Amino acid sequence: MIADIGYGLSFLAYMVLLLLLLTVRKSGLAKHLLVLGTMITMLWSLGFVSIVAGPLDIHYMFTADAVKKAVWLLFIASCLRNDFENIWQVLARPATLFILLPPAITFIVPVFMPVAESWYYFMLTVMSLEILILLEVMYRQAGSNQWTYKPLVLYLGTAHLFEFVMYTNATMVNQIEIGYIAARGYIYLLLTPLLVIAMRRIKHWGIDIFISRDVVLHSSLLLVAGIYLFCMALIGYAINYFGGSWGATVQIVLIAMSFVLLATLILSNSFRTKIKVFITKHFFANQFDYRVEWVKLTQALSTETTTLPQVYANALGGFLGAINYDEGLLVKVSNIDVEEVARRNAGSLNNAEAKLIRQLTIYCNKTSWLIDFDEFEYKPFNYADLQLDREALKECRFQLALPIFKADKVWGFALLSPGEGELVSLNWEVRDYLTAVTEQVATYILHNEAAMTVAENAQFAAFNRMSAFVLHDLKNVLAQIDLILCNAEQHKSNPEFIDDTFETLHYTKARMDKMLRQLTDKKVDKIGLDSAEKLSSIIAAVIDSKCQQSLPVPTIVNVEEAAVVVDPDKFANVVYHIISNAQQATPEDGKVTIQLELDHQNHRQLVKIEDTGSGMDKAFIEERLFKPFDTTKGNAGMGIGAYDAKNYMESIGGKLFVTSEVGKGSCFTLAFPLD
Numbered sequence: 059m060i061a062d063i064g065y066g067l068s069f070l071a072y073m074v075l076l077l078l079l080l081t082v083r084k085s086g087l088a089k090h091l092l093v094l095g096t097m098i099t100m101l102w103s104l105g106f107v108s109i110v111a112g113p114l115d116i117h118y119m120f121t122a123d124a125v126k127k128a129v130w131l132l133f134i135a136s137c138l139r140n141d142f143e144n145i146w147q148v149l150a151r152p153a154t155l156f157i158l159l160p161p162a163i164t165f166i167v168p169v170f171m172p173v174a175e176s177w178y179y180f181m182l183t184v185m186s187l188e189i190l191i192l193l194e195v196m197y198r199q200a201g202s203n204q205w206t207y208k209p210l211v212l213y214l215g216t217a218h219l220f221e222f223v224m225y226t227n228a229t230m231v232n233q234i235e236i237g238y239i240a241a242r243g244y245i246y247l248l249l250t251p252l253l254v255i256a257m258r259r260i261k262h263w264g265i266d267i268f269i270s271r272d273v274v275l276h277s278s279l280l281l282v283a284g285i286y287l288f289c290m291a292l293i294g295y296a297i298n299y300f301g302g303s304w305g306a307t308v309q310i311v312l313i314a315m316s317f318v319l320l321a322t323l324i325l326s327n328s329f330r331t332k333i334k335v336f337i338t339k340h341f342f343a344n345q346f347d348y349r350v351e352w353v354k355l356t357q358a359l360s361t362e363t364t365t366l367p368q369v370y371a372n373a374l375g376g377f378l379g380a381i382n383y384d385e386g387l388l389v390k391v392s393n394i395d396v397e398e399v400a401r402r403n404a405g406s407l408n409n410a411e412a413k414l415i416r417q418l419t420i421y422c423n424k425t426s427w428l429i430d431f432d433e434f435e436y437k438p439f440n441y442a443d444l445q446l447d448r449e450a451l452k453e454c455r456f457q458l459a460l461p462i463f464k465a466d467k468v469w470g471f472a473l474l475s476p477g478e479g480e481l482v483s484l485n486w487e488v489r490d491y492l493t494a495v496t497e498q499v500a501t502y503i504l505h506n507e508a509a510m511t512v513a514e515n516a517q518f519a520a521f522n523r524m525s526a527f528v529l530h531d532l533k534n535v536l537a538q539i540d541l542i543l544c545n546a547e548q549h550k551s552n553p554e555f556i557d558d559t560f561e562t563l564h565y566t567k568a569r570m571d572k573m574l575r576q577l578t579d580k581k582v583d584k585i586g587l588d589s590a591e592k593l594s595s596i597i598a599a600v601i602d603s604k605c606q607q608s609l610p611v612p613t614i615v616n617v618e619e620a621a622v623v624v625d626p627d628k629f630a631n632v633v634y635h636i637i638s639n640a641q642q643a644t645p646e647d648g649k650v651t652i653q654l655e656l657d658h659q660n661h662r663q664l665v666k667i668e669d670t671g672s673g674m675d676k677a678f679i680e681e682r683l684f685k686p687f688d689t690t691k692g693n694a695g696m697g698i699g700a701y702d703a704k705n706y707m708e709s710i711g712g713k714l715f716v717t718s719e720v721g722k723g724s725c726f727t728l729a730f731p732l733d
Contacts, residue, residue, distance in 0.1 A: 064243025065106040071250045072100035079257070087144060091133040092257070098129045103243060114239070120178040123221070127185040128161035130214060134192045157192065160185050179229040186222035190215060210256035213249050220245055354379055355495060359502045367680045369506040370400035373499045377460065377472040378402060380495045381488070384477030387411075387456070390470040391419050395660075395713055395729075399470070403477060410453035411473065417446055419468045422461040428492055429459040430484040457481065460492060462500045469500070514686055590621040593629070593665055593730075597652055600634050609646040612637055617655040622663050622730045624710065632706055635699035636667050636726050643671030643724070657729070662712070665728040674718040683716065703728075 076096045079089075102122050105111050111118075135154040136145075148154050164181040167173060197204060197211045224238040358376040363369050374388040387407055388400040396412045407415075418429060421444050431454055434441055456473040463469060482488055594616050601612050633652075640650045648670040655664050674683065686701040707714045711731045718724035 061240040061243060062107050062109060064240065064247060065103045066243070068103035068243045068247040068250075069100055069107065071247050072096055072103060075250060075253065076100055078254075087136050087148065091129075091136050091145075095129050095133045096253075098126050099246065102126045103246065106239075106243065116175065116234075119239075120175075120182070123182055124161055124164045124178075124185070127182070127189065127218070128158065130218075131157050131161060131185070131189060131192070134189065134196065134214070137196060138192075157188070160188055176229060176232060179225050179232075179234075183222060183225040183229060186218045186225060189218045190222065207256070209252040213252035213256065216252075217246060217249055351380060351491075355498060359499065363506065365681045365685070366507065366510060367400065369503060371402075373503050374400045374402055374472060376499050376502070377474060377495065380492065381474070381482045382479060383474045383482075384479055385455075385475040387473040388470065389415055389473065391415065391468055392708075392713065404455065404475070408453060408455075410447075410450035411456070413447055413450045414454055415459075415471055418459055418461070418471065422468050423466075426461065426463065428461070428484065428489055428496075430457060431459065432457050432481075433484060458484065458492075460496050462496060462503065464500070464504055469504070472496070472499075518686075588623050588625050590623050591626055591629075592619060592621055593624070593663065594619055594654055596624075596626055596630055597633055597654075597665070600630050600637065601652075604634055605637055605641065608638070608641045610641065610644055610648050610650050612641070612650040612652055615651060615653040617653060619654045620656060620663055620732055623733065624730070628706055632703040632728070633665075633667070635703060639699070640667060640669035640671060640724070640726075643673075644669045645671070648723075656732075660729075661732050663730040663732060665730070666725055667728075668723065668725040670723040673720040673723050674716075675720050679716055679718060 076093065079093050079096055102125075105118065105122050106114065108114065132148070132154075135151075135157045136148045138153070160181060164178070164185070167177070193211050193215050197207060220238075220242070224234065224242075227238070228234040355376050358379050359372055361368075361372050363372060370388050374386050377388075378384065378386050384402075385404040386402050387398055387404055389407060389412075390397045390399050396407065396415045398407045401407075414431075421427075421441075422429075427441065429441070429444075431446075431451060434444065434446065435451060438444070456475045458472075458474040460472040460474065461468050462471065476482070484492075594614060597614060601614070605612055637650065637652070644650055650667070650669045653666045653668070655666070656662075657664050684701050684704050704714045707728060707730075713729045715727040715729065716724065717727075
């Protein structure tokens, strides 16, 4: 009577659940198999109500349990991939055939040969254990979807764990305890809400399963537990058979001790560690051969370099080679802009990608996460608090964004795309691997940048030493001029000529005095140097005082300007250097134009110095233009003008852009931030 009530209530619960499922509009193979599993469980419950089906028949129970388990195994098999469209695709998969092998053996073997009840106990134990193992795989591979799948795993896991214990005990004592049979109806009834919750939570029933160390370890432990309990069952059966009146007592003691020993082994950290090491060494294949990949990365970063563009190109090559991708960009993040420093098989950085990089910079400064743009589009919850422009994402050509850090701040990003190659899924192993690669490449980049900075400082130190010799020579020249002046006053013959000579010599002496003061005065009063200035007035003064002697004479086009905080003298030197170079590179009948305009979008003042001169090629701009002490003027130049201009702009939070085409001219754009 107690059992009939439990199974009857279970039948009613699953009938209501089945009706609810039939009204759900979700489609898909998993949903149809879920309907089938619910219907089979409903009929299974009805079959144990004695008022309807008559007294319990042991062979009917074996068959009903086997059918129920087979249907749920088929349902689980359909959830292990997310691309199944029909039942035939599920059945055609070798893994599914292996999953359904125990139910098939259970049904087929009794047709050809008589089997004892212990055979059914054993096979139903195996099927229960198989379901538990598959649920373990499903739950651990669900990743961020574990919360979604937890009710389903709890429902099937609890039900079949109970049946695993029931049939294991039956195997040990060679009979099923009546209490287990009576309790099953209530257990399935109480578990029904978990299945309802699973139906409401799960939107996509499929999970892409891949084998990882954790899955192998835990599934192996579960399998070992099943084998262990089966062996204990055989020993218990032997004791019961040969033990006489003491058999039942010894059997119960053995059961209790076997569970204690099994729990001790599974909970033992050293035991689990030894199993994990054994599996990793002998049965598990990593996604990457790390020794080979590390040698390949080391070789990519060991190429001899003399310029930063070569360093950046090697770094990008190391990233691409690490995962066998074909296309990529290496970008450096500055205060107001995103600068592309290297690229391979890809077009220039577009505005949408630059916008995404600015958004990622803020996010990665907090999280240090690697970003998979494809994953973010359909699993944004994997990247908590990350907000990216959806329209910009549509124009992004890359899959991965790997942040490169300098002193815990984002230095830049490597943007990678497989091109025509195979897409790499950013699972935990790939994340760990790319994190190590990124740290190695970041060290390589920062080391080379620091080395080149040290080399530049060494050149400036040499320049300072040279200045000491120049000062010594200037003093000698000054002494000679003083002597000439003294002698000239005593021996002048042509008054007008001598007057002009005196005037020239006095002017030269004044210039040299000023030069000496500039070279020898180490104390610079910086108070009041920076002030808000209209740049057009400073540029006009530079042109009037210094640029009128050379052709073509520059012209100013003032489109729109605002006051900018600068050091007027320093800015004047920067502008004079760029204008002077433009005049030297431009024929006398050419043009040198200075245009001032506002960039309202980026909130900055632009000064464009454009000429129609000889121009420069891309290699010269990237490798030589801003390299200190590298000049094309021979002994007439020091090669530090462009370098000084670029450093000054960056020191005030601005930027210097250069565009040029050989034979058509160049354009230097100074971008000043506005307050």
